Amino acid sequence: GSPTLTALVSDGLAVVTHAYGSTSGSPFAITATYDGDANFSSSSGSDTQTVGKAATTTAVVSSPDPTVVGQLTTVTASVASVAPGAGAPSGTVTFHFGDGSPTLTALVSDGLAVVTHAYGSTSGSPFAITATYDGDANFSSSSGSDTQTVGKAATTTAVASSPDPTVVGQPTTLTASVASVVAGAAAPTGTVTFSFGDGTPSTTTTLSDGIATVAHTYTSTAGSPFPVTATYNGDASFTSSSGSDAQTVARAATSTAVVSSPDPSVAGQAVTLTATVSAVAPGAGTPTGTVTFSFGDGTSAGTATLSGGTATVTHTFTGAAGSPYTVTAIYNGDAGFTSSSGSDAQTVARAATSTAVVSSPDPSVAGEVVTLTATVSAVAPGAGTPTGTVTFSFGDGTSAGTATLSGGTATVTHTYATRSGSPFPVTATYNGNANFAASSGDDTQTLTKNATTTTVTSTPDPSVSGGTVTVRATVSSAAGTPTGTVTFSFGDGTSTATATLSGGVATVTHPYTTTTGSPFTLTATYGGDASFNGSTGTDTQTVTRATTTITVVSTPNPATTGDRITVTATVVPVAPATGTPTGTVTLAITGRSPQAVPLVGGTASASFNPLQKGTHVVTGNYNGDVSFAPSTGTTVQTVN
Structure with missing residues (x-):
């Protein structure tokens, strides 16, 4: 179908060259028609020309090389005919990228086929690229190869938190977005x-799809705003990167609730106050720090440390005046939580009491001063020391007595005038006050006969034999004056003597006629009476x-010489x-010569022969006896 060619005949030959551009129609019928000349007529001849497909070469290159994951690389296949073939191959080239991705086919234009490809991973790098020319009607297929080196792609990491700001205990979600710096690249993993x-x-x-999220709860404001960092750790295809943000955390609001137990209580009873401090949503966590308790009764406030969100103190309300008391717990806040307060009411009633009364001495005797002591105590769970007055009833018909408590005790003194009615019922009635209820207690007071002591004295002492001694017995008692009689024993074997007491004293006289047995034991025995016991003194x-x-x-x-002289001695x-x-x-x-003469009736006489004239001394010596x-x-005796 190509244009005919005309050539001059030289030496009987005409030669032309022709390149078949296609195999379509092969074998081709070649016809040569001689056009004749002036001498020769025209003629024609024919032949056939078989034309096969021309061989080709395929060369492949990628650019840029190396690349990174996600970066487009241009792969160009150059297809050329191999001599003696000529012409421009047409058709398509199929590209294999060596990474398992689908092949791509591109048309050959002016001997070139071009595709682009982005590698999604470094796994397998360097990748073997193959370009296969698929041939056409005139050119046979061929292939070529190249390698493409793919490195990790750089990434960027951005991190954000939401909500921002938060409060202590409020969760915030941190989101990290990791992307390749190469536009259009796949999402990093890892x-x-x-x-x-x-x-x-x-x-x-x-x-996941380049996004990573985590929730975090900040438990304190210390350090706020907090630097938040998200570090992408890279994968086989992407390099690591990091990003940062700041999270502002404020103190969380709190609520404080306070309760008391037991409620109601009584005066003096220990009460436990418990404050529970909680974070208010969206805040969360357990507040720490201290709580200050105000008790509403005028006493000093108390402070306790939170443990597990609760703080406790014990307090004793000493009185019911002012009840119900307003109890307040003030949480003082900490680095993570704001202060707050709560209140409650504590009802305090009067404490029950018990009253015990004792008397001393018991038993006592008529006329003796008796001390009555009432002890007023708070009955558990009440505590403290009751104040006020106690009224005492003595049980003997006399008027009651009232005394003021001091340190929980009140005392009065009372003198029982008689034993009649003993034992006497004693009652102590506590009259109560604003904080303690009234109560009473009983006892009995027994009166016995008064003890006595008997003291005996004698005057003169010492005495002399034959002298009269006055013996005095004094009977005394702690209270009152004993009456009755005292019997005296003199210790010399003589009969006893009895005398009546007068003003507590009894007196007798007694003559001791001998010294035999001296010193003599004097005994005075008081016989007692209706109110006094007997006693003895010596x-x-x-x-x-x-x-x-x-x-x-x-x-x-x-006398005259010759007279007999009588001498008489009288001893008194x-x-x-x-x-x-x-x-x-x-x-x-x-x-x-002396003469010893016995006394008779106190007199002794003796006679002496006549004495010579003169003056003679007459002597009488009393030799004594047991008592004298x-x-x-x-005397002087004159003899004339």
Whole structure:
């Protein structure tokens, strides 16, 4: 179908060249027609020309090379005929990229086929690229290959938190967006590590479509705003990258609730106050710090430390006046939570009491002062020391007595005038006050006979034999004056004597006639009466020998020589002694032998022979006895 060619005949030959541009129609019928000349007529001849497909070469190159994941690379296949073939191949080239992705087919134009391809991974790099020319009617197929090196693509990581700001305990969601710097590249895979900037451990989570999210709760404001960092850890195709943000965290609001137990209570009872501090949504967590409790009764506030969100104190309301009391708990806040307060009411009633009364001494005696003591105590769970007054009833018909409590006790004194009615019922009635209820207690007071003591004395002491001694018994008691009689025993074997008490005193007199047995034991025995018990007292009485005087008389005096002389001695006790001395008297006259003469009735006499003329001394020596002391007397005898 190509244009005919005409050539000159030279030496019988005409030659032309022709390139078949296609195999379509092969074998081709070639016809040569000689056009003749002036001498030769025209003629024609024919032949056939078989034309086969021309061989080709295919060369492939990629650009740029190397690339990174997601970056487009242009792959160009150059298809050329191989001599002696000529011409421009047409048709298509099929590209294989070596990464498992689908092949691409491109038309050959001017010997070139061009496609673009983005590698989604470095796995398998360098990749073998194959371009296969598929041939056409005139050109046979061929293929060529190249390699494409693919590196990890750089990434960018952006992190944001929401909500921002938050409060302590409020969860915030941190979102990291990881993207390739190469536009159109696939989404990176792998993990992102989040650092929260508050000292807590970091958290790693997996990317999904280039997005990684994590929730985090900040438990404190210390350090706010917190630097938030999201670090993409890279994968086989993408390099790591990081991004940062700041999360502002404010203190969370709180609510404080306070309760008291037990409620109601009584005066003096310990009450436990518990404050519960909670975070108010969206805040969360457990507040720390201290709570200050105000009790509403005028006492000093108390402060306690929170533990697990609660703080407790104990407080004792000492009175019911002012009840119900307003109890307030003020949370003082901490680094993560704002302060708050709550209140409650505590009802305090009067505490029950018990009253005990005792008397001392018990038993007592009539006329003795008795002390009655009432002890008023709070009954558990009440506590404290009751105040006010106690009224005492003595049970003997006398008027009641009232005393003021001091330190929980009240005392009065009372004197029972008689035993009649004993034992007496004693009642102490506590009259109560604003904080403590009234109560009463009972006891009995027994009156017995009064104890007595008997004291005995004697005067004079010592005394002398024959002297009269006054013996005095004094009977006394702690209260009152005993009456009745006292019996005296003198210790000398004589009969007892009884005397009546007067003003508590009884007196007798007694003469001791001998010293034998001295000192004598004096005993005074009080026999008691209706109100007083008997008692006994003793003393000793010392009796010494009585002093004596002796009177000596000689008769006749004067005498004459030849007269017989009678000497008479009279011995008498010296007052206050009485009695008649016994024993002997030694009578003597100068120049004559002494004579011991017994006393008879206090007198002793002896006769002496006539004396010579002159003056003679007559001596009488009383030799004493058990009761009477010796004594001496003299006289002068004249003999004419």
